[in-house]
Amino acid sequence: MHPLLLAIAAATAASAKLVLFLPLNETAGTQATDYSGNNRHGRYINTPALQGRNGTRLDGVDGCIQLPNDLMRNQYTLSASIEVLIRTEQSGNYFVFGLGNAGSNGYGNGYVFVTGDPVLRGAITPSTYDNEAEVRTGSALARNVWTTLTFVVDSTAQGGGRLTLYQDGRSLGGRTNNAAIVAPGSIGTGSTSSNYIGRSTFKADKYLAGSVRNFRLWDHALSAAEVATLVPPTQAPGTGGGGGDSGTSAEDRITAALLALNIPNVDAIRGNIVLPTVSNGIPINWSSSQPEVISTNGTVIRYDQDVLVALTATANFDGASGQRTFFAMVLRAGA
């Protein structure tokens, strides 16, 4: 099938089981309108900046978006997806989004969530943090760049269930610990009242300092092909899809420069690679989570096992800065 038709078919299949879809593109008011047809509107709390197609800007202090109660009732599987841009002032522990309950002791008490720090990860727990079944990556979410995060929970998959975290349609892997993957609908026996974008179920946590848009929740586990259709043609403002208004600010130029970067065969690296030092005329600096495997000059050394390396490009332009991380799989020697 033509890739576009495939994308449309997948999107149609996915929307059949949409629980809610908040574009978060209002410009006024307190209602975050649900476009799924299910009337599950959210509520803007503490007057975040509503910026239309640029999404909703949360201040990191007390702004957030409250979602309706009991969103996961009866669900054995779920997928949640959001476009987010984290700002440099973000610190501490925080949730990009979380569905669950806040305990009277100030701890989260049963929840599903995704965070970008201290490393990008997604998790589900029937109780609190020590029972989180999680997908944990090796690095924090880059600042000042739009990215699409999708978390898929399938408690019914063989072998104790499956968790998959995607960034911009690329799987970052499955569960990284042995904690049990419970049915999302078992949390609070279906009753959940701490469902937020930008606010944690833990009282001591920070709020999100960043922008969000296009939050979607499904009652089933999306396939990788379906997840790929969620990523806007480009995450850059002014380029259509989930993009925002056009503009040529330093932030936009940085975003475009980072998006133009490409590492061929990033999933299966067998030799030295080229890490461009300039993109769209903007200088790029690279860092590597494991320079002994991939050096920032592109030198690759293969070991006797596959190694996943996070390569982060930093672009600085006109006083602004942005980052993009690639996950590069260096295949074991001989593979």
Ligand SMILES: *[C@@H]1O[C@H](CO)[C@@H](O)[C@H](O)[C@H]1NC(C)=O
């Ligand atoms: C918000 O997004 C929805 C769904 O894409 C669209 O139908 C609506 O027109 C948008 N509203 C604004 C103000 O852009």
Ligand SMILES: *[C@@H]1O[C@H](CO)[C@@H](O)[C@H](O)[C@H]1NC(C)=O
């Ligand atoms: C969206 O952002 C662009 C710059 O990136 C700006 O020019 C435009 O005014 C913004 N639109 C809204 C509705 O805030």
Ligand SMILES: *[C@@H]1O[C@H](CO)[C@@H](O)[C@H](O)[C@H]1NC(C)=O
């Ligand atoms: C980027 O790298 C150049 C040289 O390669 C260096 O002069 C510059 O300070 C670096 N910038 C940052 C922000 O790391």
Ligand SMILES: *[C@@H]1O[C@H](CO)[C@@H](O)[C@H](O)[C@H]1NC(C)=O
């Ligand atoms: C690349 O970097 C590694 C260490 O980071 C160094 O050993 C090697 O000589 C460098 N290669 C080139 C071509 O600069």
